[in-house]
Amino acid sequence: MTGFATHIARRKFLAGASATAAAGALTACSTAPVPSGASGTPAGEEGSEGTVTPALGEATVDFDGVHQAGVVTPAQAHLNLVGFNFVEGGVDREGLTRLMRSWTEDARRLTGGAAPVGSLEPEMVRAPANLTFTVGFGPRAVELAGAAPLAEIPAFSRDQLEEKWGQTDLVLQICGDDPLTVSHATRHMVRTSPTYATPTWMQQGFLHASGTRRPGETPRNLFGQLDGTVNPRTAGEQDEQVWREDGSTVMVVRRIRMDMDEWEMLDRTSREESMGRTLDTGAPLSGGGEFDAPDYGATDRYGLPVIDPASHMARARPAEGHPEQRMLRRAYNYDLPPEADGLSNSGLVFICFQRDPDEQFTPVQQRLDDLDRLNTWITHIGSAVYWIPPGTTEDAFWAQRFLAV
Amino acid sequence: MTGFATHIARRKFLAGASATAAAGALTACSTAPVPSGASGTPAGEEGSEGTVTPALGEATVDFDGVHQAGVVTPAQAHLNLVGFNFVEGGVDREGLTRLMRSWTEDARRLTGGAAPVGSLEPEMVRAPANLTFTVGFGPRAVELAGAAPLAEIPAFSRDQLEEKWGQTDLVLQICGDDPLTVSHATRHMVRTSPTYATPTWMQQGFLHASGTRRPGETPRNLFGQLDGTVNPRTAGEQDEQVWREDGSTVMVVRRIRMDMDEWEMLDRTSREESMGRTLDTGAPLSGGGEFDAPDYGATDRYGLPVIDPASHMARARPAEGHPEQRMLRRAYNYDLPPEADGLSNSGLVFICFQRDPDEQFTPVQQRLDDLDRLNTWITHIGSAVYWIPPGTTEDAFWAQRFLAV
Incomplete structure (x- = not known):
């Protein structure tokens, strides 16, 4: 366990202890890393910097695991989906590797509420509020990584596709329950990348705020419809529908007016x-x-x-x-x-x-x-x-087993 | 008290009772109409439609009062500020009166989590989450209302004003802690107005989510600065700086890149x-x-x-x-x-x-x-x-004492 991970684990432990001490009824206000919508009391806890951060702010989603976060993670309130294209002149396998190494390190720290190394804005990262990062590879990145080629999405007769919302080389899906944290996290990742990739589009979105939904509640769209009722909810269903044997998955993005x-x-x-x-x-x-x-x-x-x-x-x-x-x-x-x-x-x-x-x-x-x-x-x-590479272990970076061979 | 107001008061009472019954420690999770940032447990309560809405969703800010809501109300997480211009051909005093009557009635209901009369989307209004509406009158509306003329904001030498963010005849400031509720409320008000006024611009904004801030915590801007430290916090300071004798105030909007x-x-x-x-x-x-x-x-x-x-x-x-x-x-x-x-x-x-x-x-x-x-x-x-007319009593509409004479 790295020093960083220890730090986070300790904060979680303190939070849990104080909640238990207060009252049994406070279970509903637990600060354990729970799905979005299942936390949000202002009771708070003493953070490592001596400031009190209310519980939703402290809630975290694990960065490392068999799969990337942000896929079966219950949808948080806010989305920044950023499409990146490689810089002119292109990026080689080594460049993509460097970008993944740097992005992974920073995303892992931000997910846990810690400032990336060299960050000048530690105040902006203290409330992760279920922050997640999910990286995706477009066709050119898939080729560089030597992964299985991506399926093409055919043209459909009713499509009225606008070029500005089209395919890119990479995508970062940044989700969280705090709009300021999501904004800063996006800004950080974008400014980290310019040697290799620059943003082409950003698609921002929202759902109900955490604290207005019951855990597991299906979100509504702007037509008022519950959207996502038939989603796979059990691990078995998710293995059948979502996860490939190597832990990866494929993301399709459609902008629907x-x-x-x-x-x-x-x-x-x-x-x-x-x-x-x-x-x-x-x-x-x-x-x-x-x-x-x-x-x-x-x-x-x-x-x-x-x-x-x-x-x-x-x-x-x-x-x-x-x-x-x-x-x-x-x-x-x-x-x-x-x-x-x-x-x-x-x-x-x-x-x-x-x-x-x-x-x-x-x-x-x-x-x-x-x-x-x-x-x-x-x-x-x-x-x-986009191809969504498998998850990471604590000492690995995104797509490492494909890029670092 | 209208039937609608009774309904809301009853819901508040139920919420308060269940919180008290659970545990003294649950005070921190109270669903009383508290400032943004001071609620947000998922414990919830049984709503009138038989659904359980978590506490942040139930939190309301009083619509009626000496002053309009959304001024000294602690800033919620989300803002939609919509500038409206009168339709071509203009609007007379009677038209403005009709619009204020209709907007007030709908805003009052939405603030309390009730669907406006004739609404086909009751599902979209059930989580007010500290929703507030604040109406403002630009110079033409001020003249129609016969209120004191508005101060002009002079041109400053460093200004690089873009026409698209300029003065309008009316403004609606819609704030709340739930982005979906704010979105729907905005949509509802915009579609109610077209006979009299149409939106010219919409300025959307955000702060930390409720549940990541301590009550009264000063928000941060994107430069990482705490913004609003020297604000008037006591009623005495607010009377000195904000409120005119008739209960009105003046809003200045500056879009700052x-x-x-x-x-x-x-x-x-x-x-x-x-x-x-x-x-x-x-x-x-x-x-x-x-x-x-x-x-x-x-x-x-x-x-x-x-x-x-x-x-x-x-x-x-x-x-x-x-x-x-x-x-x-x-x-x-x-x-x-x-x-x-x-x-x-x-x-x-x-x-x-x-x-x-x-x-x-x-x-x-x-x-x-x-x-x-x-x-x-x-x-x-x-x-x-914009001139911000005084607040309302339960049976009055915005600016009624100016328009209905």
Whole structure:
């Protein structure tokens, strides 16, 4: 264990001890490294610098592990997704290795609430608040690393892709429950990279704040829909759908514009029918609760299907005989100032993780592109795909087993 | 008391009762309507719709009162500041009255976690999380209301104002600790207004999340500085600096770009000297703690002043014999994707409240414009001023006593 890791472990221990001493009822306010949404009392603890940081600030997600953080980690409140391209003239395997070594070291420290070596802003890193970093490799980086080639995401007929949201050589997904920490962490990683890669785009997003959600609660998008109900929740499901044998996964990013102006013209019934689920609880229109199986055979008193076969839910479900057509959705909302046309500028930074997009994302999206009642109000305007290297041990850097051979 | 107000009061009562029953130590997790940063346990309570909403979600700020909310309210984590202009052809007094009546009714309900009448999205309003709305009148609206004319903010020599961040007829400041709630609340108010006013700009900002700050903790800006140390904190100070006799105040908005790229070239000493305060605790460089008075006469062993007379703190302090040159600062950070030039696109949505900008904001800003070491790294790119009408009683709407005569 490095000195840094020891330091963090000690802080956690102190936090746990003080919580226990206070009252049994304080369990709900524990400062243990819990999923986002499961902490957030101002009771606080004495930090190593003599300042009191409330519990959400102290909450951390482990950086090292079999897999990278930020994939099956419960979605935090804030996202900065930054696409980087290699500098002109390109980057060789050695350059990519140097960048990964430097990024990993800094990300690991920031994740634990410690300042990166040489940082002049230690005040800005003290509240990790479930900060996570996830690195992804675009096709050129995959080639440099000698990893298995990435699947290509085909063009879909309804796509209106804008070049500015396109494929990049690298991506950093930075998530956390504190917007100031996420902002500083992003700034730090961007300024560390310019010898090798510079940012091409940044996609910022948000969900409910930690402290307004129950642990495990499915987030809502700006159409008011619960988004992510059918996600893999058990380790077994995640192994089936998300993780490759080497611990890696593949991320697909789609920027989806949502036409709030037109959507809001609909009554609630139409909104629910286009989705196939109720807006309040997210239950299938055939009844039950959010996590109950839809009954696609159910009919109303006129003999019509209760769940429209063209609804988003019906079209997104795995095709018969293809149970592999599932994935982990980890989408964030965006809501920006209206552009010159005065219309809403809102939507989804749709992010999903899977073993193989050719067998998971792509056939599902092809089906939605062919027919989905939601298509009237959504447009895909960005697309990219990244290989997410496996997780790290304490003394290793991202993709080390691929780059350092 | 309206049915709506009763409903909210009942929810508060239930929340308070359950917290008391659980444990004395749970005081720190109370769901009473407390300042931002002083709540946030996931313990939750049974809401009226049968769903459990964690405590931060339930926290509310009173809508009605002598003054509008969102001024001396401790700054929440998120800001949407929306500038509106009257529709072409203009709006008369009757139109402005109708808009205020409608906005007030909806804002009051949203503040309490209730859906506005006719809303099709009750799910999106259930976690107010200290939501506040503050309406401001630009010169044309002030004239319609027959209120005292607004002070003009003069042009300062260093200003590089961009028209797109300029004066508008109305402004809505929407703040809260939950970004999804703030987003929906903004959307609701914007779509309610088009007969009378349409949004011209939206300035979005953030501070530390609730749950990572101690109650009353001064927020940090992106330069790492504590920002707002000398704010009026007692009711007496606020009456002196902020509130006019009729309960109104005046808001000045300045959009200030901060050049992160150049700022980060500085060592810590230079950063602290340009501000006049330490970065870690915000204490004056002459010693003590954040809230201790600076000693401008203190010298170092070479006889040089410890606090540079050209530092931001020294220049921003009230001129001798002018104790009225103080104001309430309520600034938010912005940190957007870099623009085409690839440079940082970060800064401050600087908002301040005062009785009279001519005697408070303007002389201070004139002094800073003349000389302030921070000027090397900051540029004012937007400017606007608004009259903030007094607060409301339960049966009244914003500016009613001015409009409905």
